Amino acid sequence: MALTPGDFTFLSNYVKNSTAIVLTPDKDYLVESRLNPVARRLGVSNISDLVSKLRANPSPTSEIGMMISEAMTTNETYFFRDVKPFDVLRSELLPQAIERRGSDRSLNIWSGACSSGQEAYSIAMTIKEHFPTLSTWRVRIIGTDISRAMVERTKEGIFSQIEINRGLPAPLLVKYFSKVGSEWKIKGELTSMVDASVMNLAGNWPILPRMDIVLMRNVLIYFDLPTKRAILEKVVRVMAPNASLLLGGSETTMNVTNEFDRVTTGTSFYYRIKGGGASSSSPSIGSTPTFRGTPVAPRAGLR
Amino acid sequence: MALALVIDDSSATRMILARILTELGYSVEKAENGADALHKLSKMAKPELILIDWNMPVMNGYEFLVKARSMAQFDDVTMMMVTTETEIEQVLKALEAGANEYVMKPFTKDVIDEKLSLLGLGAR
Missing domain, CATH: 1.10.155 (Chemotaxis Receptor Methyltransferase Cher; domain 1)
Structure with missing residues (x-):
């Protein structure tokens, strides 16, 4: 009916x-x-x-x-979605955050509206692959989603073949996943980096730690203007000084709030709180493991 | 226009992959197995991308991969397995033989596009 x-x-x-x-x-x-x-x-x-x-x-x-x-929530997600934000994360945002937080050796990264966890685990793999020095830091990747089912899936870290086919570089599949029946389980060294919990972005927020990097991608598009504004103004309050914000490719703070400056880098962009002052140097940290005989995979950061 | 070669013994899969790659901006050649692909590669312009099924008669995709990676002229060609083989040992074996990426069947256009984007070879 x-x-x-x-x-x-x-x-x-x-x-x-x-x-x-x-x-x-x-x-x-x-x-x-x-x-x-x-x-x-x-x-x-x-x-x-x-x-x-x-x-x-x-x-x-x-x-x-x-x-x-x-x-009624949309759970479309895949590993390393859109690729470029993860290039920016690797080449700029993480090095800058590491430089800022060197004294307390602690990083908080928020995957807002994390769905089934592919974004949070893409961040975890980026850190494991390129920032081995962070193994001695306290790194928390905080995934939140309105859906209890999605939060449980993020905690479990189990993905279908269809899901691991989407955006996940094969070298990372063999390195960080094991096959269990017809599904793929991500290894404990990555699930231990991710804390997932239920949170309604449009509702009352729980107490959150100061975030060094916020990813809130492809979620604001579902809200009306007052809700977008309210969420972004609350995001400002949980961001550490000079922290950075990544939105979806079709999302912007323009005409929503004046709290942010847009930082363009190559063909991608991210946001900083106005007056936050971006760190000027981006030290090269970490190693880039290679597979013999893989002549290209630069965008996945594998070579 | 960038050139791609699709190797698969299933004419339906060849057609589907060719259509996807065409939509992504590639010009596409097709081969029915590894031996057919080597023969065609000796006559055609060098492709930028080769999609390779694993299980095929005459010469399978893994044998083709090993052979093609032993030929210096194909060092800079991106090779991606597109196969029903879904065990981690097979993925590792293909990567160690020189595959750049690995797609498990069934696939969609998005899967192919996302994998090519990872390799810097997204929609042309």
Whole structure:
């Protein structure tokens, strides 16, 4: 049974209030495709009955409320997504952060809206591959996501063949993963670097450590302008002095908040808090392991 | 236009990969097995990219890879396995023989595009 206009309005208001995700009327197909599995899991015969059930118990912390909110989030992700941000991370942001934090030998990196963890583990692999000196530092990669299921998946570090096919350089697959049945488990040396927890970017934030690098990519696009502004202004408050922020390729702080300066580097860019003052030097740290006979793989940082 | 060679004994897979590479801006040649590929390579312009199935008759993809990597003129050619072999030992074996990347079937256009982007060979 298709959604009635009244049910769609109720659902879109509910999702907006609980997650800040904006569902315009043209997204009715998306709502139906995402909520049909929820209805089946709850033993409800159709979406209309699911909405009735939600109307009877509309608390955002109810099980049905959380299941619906989680179903409406987009979990598209893959390893080393877009490549260039990880080049910038390796060549500029991590060296700068290491220089700034040399006295306390501690780094906090936030993967906001981490989905199933590919971004957090891509950061972990970048660190393992290129910054071996950080093995004696306290490095925390903090992954947060609104979805409990995605947070659990991040903690487990188990990926399907389809997922490891996407963006993961084969040399890193053989180095950091083991095959378990038809799935691939990332090694403990990487899962131990990642702390994952549930967090709604549009809700109340838990106490977070001062972040040296923030990745909040391809998530602000789902929010309206006031929500984007509120989130970015809260991001400013958790960033350490001179920390850096990476957004998605189609996202910007322009016309959202004046708190950031955009730093262009090559064909990529990142953001710093205005007046934060970028570190001028980028010391070369770490080694770049090679595979015999692999003539190219520069963008993956393998050679 | 950059040139690619697709080696696969399945005509359907050759066609799918050729279509994907064409959409990514490549001109594509095709071969049915390793021996056919070596023969075609002796006559055609040097490709920038070779996609190689593993299990093929006459000469399999691994044998082709070893042979091609022994030929100095192909040192700078990117070679990527595209195969149903999904064991980690096979991935390692291909990398050690000189494969630059490894894709497990089934694949999508995004998978091929993302792997080529890793190698600095994304959409032309």
